[in-house]
Amino acid sequence: MSEEVFKKVVSHAKEYGFVFPSSEIYDGLGAVYDYGQNGVELKNNLRQYWWKAMVQMHENIVGLDAAIFMHPKTWKASGHIDGFSDPMIDNKDSKKRYRADNLLEDKITRYQKDGKTIKADELQAALDQALLDNNLVQLKALIEQHEIVCPISGTRNWTDVRQFNLMFATEMGAMAEDADKVYLRPETAQGIFVNFLNVQKTGRMKIPFGIAQTGKAFRNEIIARQFIMRMREFEQMEMQFFIRPSTQKEWYEHWKAARMAWHEKLGFGSAKYRFHDHVKLAHYADAAVDIEFDYPFGFKEMEGIHSRTDFDLKNHQELSGKKLQYFDAELDENGKAYGNYIPYVIETSIGLDRLFLATLCASFKEEEVGEGEKKDTRVVLNLPPILAPYKVAILPLLKKDGLPEVAREIMKDLKTDYNCFYEEKDAIGKRYRRQDALGTPFCITIDHESLENKTVTIRYRDTMVQERIGISQIREILAKEISWGKLLS
Numbered sequence: 001m002s003e004e005v006f007k008k009v010v011s012h013a014k015e016y017g018f019v020f021p022s023s024e025i026y027d028g029l030g031a032v033y034d035y036g037q038n039g040v041e042l043k044n045n046l047r048q049y050w051w052k053a054m055v056q057m058h059e060n061i062v063g064l065d066a067a068i069f070m071h072p073k074t075w076k077a078s079g080h081i082d083g084f085s086d087p088m089i090d091n092k093d094s095k096k097r098y099r100a101d102n103l104l105e106d107k108i109t110r111y112q113k114d115g116k117t118i119k120a121d122e123l124q125a126a127l128d129q130a131l132l133d134n135n136l137v138q139l140k141a142l143i144e145q146h147e148i149v150c151p152i153s154g155t156r157n158w159t160d161v162r163q164f165n166l167m168f169a170t171e172m173g174a175m176a177e178d179a180d181k182v183y184l185r186p187e188t189a190q191g192i193f194v195n196f197l198n199v200q201k202t203g204r205m206k207i208p209f210g211i212a213q214t215g216k217a218f219r220n221e222i223i224a225r226q227f228i229m230r231m232r233e234f235e236q237m238e239m240q241f242f243i244r245p246s247t248q249k250e251w252y253e254h255w256k257a258a259r260m261a262w263h264e265k266l267g268f269g270s271a272k273y274r275f276h277d278h279v280k281l282a283h284y285a286d287a288a289v290d291i292e293f294d295y296p297f298g299f300k301e302m303e304g305i306h307s308r309t310d311f312d313l314k315n316h317q318e319l320s321g322k323k324l325q326y327f328d329a330e331l332d333e334n335g336k337a338y339g340n341y342i343p344y345v346i347e348t349s350i351g352l353d354r355l356f357l358a359t360l361c362a363s364f365k366e367e368e369v370g371e372g373e374k375k376d377t378r379v380v381l382n383l384p385p386i387l388a389p390y391k392v393a394i395l396p397l398l399k400k401d402g403l404p405e406v407a408r409e410i411m412k413d414l415k416t417d418y419n420c421f422y423e424e425k426d427a428i429g430k431r432y433r434r435q436d437a438l439g440t441p442f443c444i445t446i447d448h449e450s451l452e453n454k455t456v457t458i459r460y461r462d463t464m465v466q467e468r469i470g471i472s473q474i475r476e477i478l479a480k481e482i483s484w485g486k487l488l489s
């Protein structure tokens, strides 16, 4: 899929009520987006897919919904106040700001496209090393050596590279003198860590066990790109899995495989995914891998799996002065109880918006349909039926002769279990196309025959096949095709 198709996906998302720029009437707000009437349904369904796979399908994983605001010390303990920053650089002519590492990555991509693979590999190695050493001077040197120009001004008039903290800060308390600096959380994980003992004790959880959470996170990204790929307000779905120290390798491999299998169940094809091991490890990790998705603009991170050691719990214990330990009564191979320890953690962390974008890109199709005079292109979203915003569209062929009444009866029966779309305007062909564009897997059409023999036409989105079925059969057909079991079993 090319950049050109990506443009189509982005405009489709807007035109069909999936994603709108935030505050659009004021010309938008950088890297902030709103989900429209269809987008919110798809997003809810994707979130549910994750939640069910994590919480419902695992006896030893439970959920949590922690607040966005947390005690400021949280971010000291987690390392975000001191270390959560990106290297930025400004072009003095265009006054545009960039992430220094992004500029170099783009250059690597250009070298690759031009067949200069040795140059690309050399630059990649130098970039990895500079990031590993946190060497800002070296990043600037690489930008100069490789003659990188500002895409806006076309000049090489750069500032030095500086660190830029990505956390948004605000003040809590009504009175200025009471004001205390608080941060909008840059990740949901810390809400899980600070509640680790609350959940473990009240849920009587035994190691290994997990806590899952979905929710908003905020990062003041230096440069936001590629639509909802990099936003300043986004949603994460994270699960922290608490384990015995020294078992992290096996659990890391377990969750790597489990998460890849979860993605592949969506049916977009395994070639769309790949693992990418981290060379530069975050301050908290002893191993980390990304699951990358083949977006129209190339393979990019969709999910991270991190072996976080006991870094977070240990630091919270130290800074809070509260013991964050687990008593493990089970016996080791020498017959000795494991006793008290700070658990190690494997984290799986996926951005819901990046999953949403991957789902839109993978399911967006333009197909040639019909022949001769009737030749046409249809746009269809081949979404897994259970994820579609609407499961079924109820379409009376005409707005009269008692057809809407029958249609309403059918809708009344189905809507308790399925999100239904009702429409009686326009030619039926046009209505089918609109549902294809929303990804609605089934259309039920009510015509005059329906009045005579209680039958309707069911139309299948992917094949466009139409079948005559009894009204009494509708539920059976829908139940067979629309079930979480297809994704979860």
Ligand code: ATP
Binding pocket: 187, 219, 221, 228, 229, 230, 231, 232, 234, 235, 236, 301, 302, 303, 304, 349, 350, 351, 352, 353, 354
């Ligand atoms: P990147 O390298 O792309 O900035 P990251 O490695 O900082 O991402 P993590 O901190 O591991 O990301 O966050 C976990 C997940 O949260 C990512 O895999 C991604 O799906 C999502 N995510 C992170 N930052 C953003 C963002 N600005 N907009 C949308 N999703 C994001």
